[in-house]
Amino acid sequence: MKYLHTMVRVTDIEASLAFYRDALGLEVLSRRDNAAGQFTLVFLAAPGDSTAQVELTYNWPQADGSTETYTGGRNFGHLAYAVDDIYATCQRLLDHGVTINRPPRDGKMAFVRSPDNISVELLQAGSALAPSEPWTSMPNVGAW
Amino acid sequence: MKYLHTMVRVTDIEASLAFYRDALGLEVLSRRDNAAGQFTLVFLAAPGDSTAQVELTYNWPQADGSTETYTGGRNFGHLAYAVDDIYATCQRLLDHGVTINRPPRDGKMAFVRSPDNISVELLQAGSALAPSEPWTSMPNVGAW
Numbered sequence: 373m374k375y376l377h378t379m380v381r382v383t384d385i386e387a388s389l390a391f392y393r394d395a396l397g398l399e400v401l402s403r404r405d406n407a408a409g410q411f412t413l414v415f416l417a418a419p420g421d422s423t424a425q426v427e428l429t430y431n432w433p434q435a436d437g438s439t440e441t442y443t444g445g446r447n448f449g450h451l452a453y454a455v456d457d458i459y460a461t462c463q464r465l466l467d468h469g470v471t472i473n474r475p476p477r478d479g480k481m482a483f484v485r486s487p488d489n490i491s492v493e494l495l496q497a498g499s500a501l502a503p504s505e506p507w508t509s510m511p512n513v514g515a516w
Numbered sequence: 517m518k519y520l521h522t523m524v525r526v527t528d529i530e531a532s533l534a535f536y537r538d539a540l541g542l543e544v545l546s547r548r549d550n551a552a553g554q555f556t557l558v559f560l561a562a563p564g565d566s567t568a569q570v571e572l573t574y575n576w577p578q579a580d581g582s583t584e585t586y587t588g589g590r591n592f593g594h595l596a597y598a599v600d601d602i603y604a605t606c607q608r609l610l611d612h613g614v615t616i617n618r619p620p621r622d623g624k625m626a627f628v629r630s631p632d633n634i635s636v637e638l639l640q641a642g643s644a645l646a647p648s649e650p651w652t653s654m655p656n657v658g659a660w
Contacts, residue, residue, distance in 0.1 A: 447526075
């Protein structure tokens with residue numbers, strides 16, 4: 373038995389790739405644009421950890437141009453990733469316009485949200501980093 | 517960078533262990549009962565794949581006995597696991613009283629739901645099994 377992936381639905385595939393790939397740092401492993409089914413699937417994973425994936429499901433707009441919208445639910449909590457340098461990861465997220473909901477004031481843990489409000493936890497691999505500005509003084513924003 | 521876990525909130529820790537551990541077949545790696553924080557965390561993973569985990573978060577009842585309830589949201593899709601014998605896995609789920617929402621009629625894919633309505637996809641590892649009763653004739657139930 374083996375964990376394969378967590379699937380999340382996304383309303384904007386490009387905005388989601390900007391978040392999961394460009395800002396968070398996951399790699400795109402495969403992409404399937406299915407015209408018959410009117411959906412796109414993208415599988416991503418952390419570099420070097422390709423067997424534990426996240427699957428983005430994007431349902432194409434209807435013929436009238438209407439799109440699906442996705443609400444969140446409390447039964448799902450978050451996706452968690454270990455990162456080599458939580459400050460560098462959070463800086464890259466900031467540079468891509470992502471709000472750091474829970475900044476890594478402790479050098480150890482941060483939370484952000486995807487464009488569709490999927491909560492993502494970031495944990496510093498190994499020991500916490502030494503507290504450092506601007507993170508130490510950065511307030512929480514919203515919920516995660 | 518490395519995937520650590522997907523966290524889900526659960527309203528009944530014993531019912532959730534009956535599902536994720538006894539019926540689905542995950543192993544409990546650790547459990548923390550935190551009296552100060554009034555919560556329990558349980559980490560589980562597929563046997564032999566212990567680094568890709570699912571975290572159950574159980575918030576204890578309030579002093580007045582009231583408990584949290586968790587709704588689902590469409591932004592989260594499902595957790596997916598490969599299994600060695602999808603018929604054996606589905607039979608074990610049935611034996612534990614779990615509804616097979618999408619039976620493995622094709623010998624390849626099934627969906628079930630946790631007690632808190634987290635959708636779980638099961639995929640036969642390798643090639644699909646030969647179609648076999650009772651699965652071939654089993655209808656879909658509900659949504660997944």
